[in-house]
Amino acid sequence: MRVGLMYTMRRMGTASAQSKHAAILQELGIQSATVNAGVYSGGAWEMGLGARYTAVSPVTNAPLAHVSTASVAQLDAAIAAARDAQRHWRTVPAPVRGDIVRQIRDRLARHKHALGSLVSLEVGKIYAEGVGEIQEYIDICDFATGLSRSLNGSVIPSERPGHFMMEQYHPLGLVVNFPAAVAGWNVALALITGNATLWKPAPSTPLTAIAITNIIHDVLRENNLPGALHTLVCGGTDIGAHIAASPLVDLVSFTGSTEVGRTVGSVVQSRFGKLLLELGGNNAIIVNNDADLDLAVRACLFAAVGTAGQRCTTTRRLFLHEDIHDTFVERLVKAYAQVKIGDPLQEGVLCGPLHTKNAVEQYKKAIEAVKATPNGKILVGGKVLDGPGNFVEPTITSVPADAPVAQHEVFVPILHVSKIKNLEEGIKFNNQVKQGLSSSLFTSNISDVFKWTGPAGSDCGIVNVNIPTNGAEIGGAFGGEKETGGGRESGSDSWKQYCRRQTATINYSGALPLAQGIKFE
Structure with missing residues (x-):
């Protein structure tokens, strides 16, 4: 049984298409005529000292724009800047952090159609799905904003008289997303839980990452916050390998193949780092x-x-x-x-x-x-x-x-x-x-x-x-079992993965009763 598929390549004239594409790139701060800086460490954009990458349209395989990629030294500088910015951010009340994420949400919504079109240009998704991907980022920002007022711990009954026991969650530190189609899930939840983020996009999708980083940077700057709360490093396997091995990276969130995830997981776990894997799905x-x-x-x-x-x-x-x-x-x-x-x-x-x-x-x-x-x-x-x-x-x-x-x-x-x-x-x-x-x-x-x-x-x-x-x-935690990696992102209580968990016991009795009824006198 064979039925022919409908194949249409009705395109606008070349000049008209190029003009439309150029307008999309210009709105989002992407240069089509010159090389784009591929490193953002919180100050000004930097030209990467690594290889130059050419983003191409999967529709024609024609160039869209050129991006400079980072050296390992530039990655180390971005990590240091992000960790420094996080030291202040972790003390900011969570609802205030949530309001910053709300502003990012509003700015993304303002440029939703241009960003969705860029996803289509760079990735090949149809326009409706490209816009849908940006809408998903907007939605998780809404979710995270509300969540910022309900990052609840718990009170646990103590077995010892005159003791108070509680469980609470504190910011983890630096969260790195590489390479992630669901970077928005990570960024929104990481920010409201008090972390800084570093994004290493897939080598083939740097333009959308640069455009979104531009938007987040504008919001941080307008609120007098350090831009290094959200850094960006474009690069290849050398950059990815250095991220996985760096003890200064607290959580690595990796979206990709099971084969690469197995390597990343082994390296991160060998240094006892935290890991969030979203891998293959048959x-x-x-x-x-x-x-x-x-x-x-x-x-x-x-x-x-x-x-x-x-x-x-x-x-x-x-x-x-x-x-x-x-x-x-x-x-x-x-x-x-x-x-x-x-x-x-x-x-x-x-x-x-x-x-x-x-x-x-x-x-x-x-x-x-x-x-x-x-x-x-x-x-x-x-x-x-x-x-x-x-x-x-x-x-x-x-x-x-x-x-x-x-x-x-x-x-x-x-x-x-x-x-x-x-x-x-x-x-x-x-x-x-x-x-x-x-x-x-x-x-x-x-x-x-x-x-x-x-x-x-x-x-x-x-x-x-x-x-x-x-x-x-x-709204539901996203992820899978077995070789999919076991990670959970997005909704429910997945925010806890971006935190360090703490059980605190406070003795206000003036005596020293020991747990399990132990006598040591």
Whole structure:
């Protein structure tokens, strides 16, 4: 069963597109004609002493802007400046810190459309998703602002008379985000809990990081606060390795692949640093035979094709009950045929390019692996599209649920479909992979809902019912189990990770009773 995908590359004229792109960059303080400084240590922007990086558009692979990257010495200077700024910041009342985050939120909202367009230009997300990413930063700032008035500890009954015992949370120190698509989660929560932050963006996405840092810097300057509360260092693997090894970095928050996360984790843990990992996610949807198929088809389409398959919560495996398998596949294939692929800033486009040329190569390897799998089939898609950009066809395959090709996450829009006999079999296949980020079940059976969300159900950190695997809200703690890393970011009580925890016991009795009734006289 093969259905052609709609591929549109209707672009504005070259001059018109370049003019629009230049206006977006100019609004956000990005220079397109000269090299942009890639280091901000709290004072003025500095030209990095490392290599020069060229940010390119994944739509055309044409240059957008040039950025200088940092040397290790410049990174050390930024770390020192951030730690110095934090010494004052940690004594500022939390509600006051929250008001600064509120001002950052308002400034981000003022430039939301330009920032969202920049995400589309630099990353390849369609405009709606680019703006949605900035809205997520705005939302976590709202969350953090309210949280700044409720960073509660606890009072614990003491077993000793005349003693008071409490648990409280203090600022940790310096929090580093590298490279993180969810940097806003880290920055907002780190700031309201009294920490300074340093952002090392992914080498391929420096422009959005520079633009947001410009905005945060303006807010800090207008409030007579040290700019080093939020520093930025662009760089490559040498900078990342130095961050992981530095004893002056209190918390490393890493978003990326399991392979790199394993290396970062080993280095940070060897120096007893704190670690927050958000790694791979080979996410699955199960569709039961009693599910609302209209709802499930729409959800699977968005979950698998949105962001061109380049979300950590993208659906990569789909388990269909044997009673509805054929009908569901037919409807999903028809839905794929309606997806327009093209320039993410063009109206009507639902799938933009892959972020890098390397991602295109990974896509091709995964397609060949499907073809080499016994009983493996390409149902729709499977091709790299001709043209200057990194465009591929969103793809549906049919493979056995335990096929090796389905056991590993590939960060591209490929959805592996498999047939199951019942929910128990679906849970087994969902849990058999090494990652454990997000999962979803579509059903109308309340017993199956609680089986799926119970202790013998999905082993993922995010377990959904009748919604897709992606599109998590900021109010719930975000993260996964197993090789996803075990970290939790964003909502709930994830703010505690940015603090050092303290139990304090105060003796006001004038006597010295010992715990556990010990007599030592």
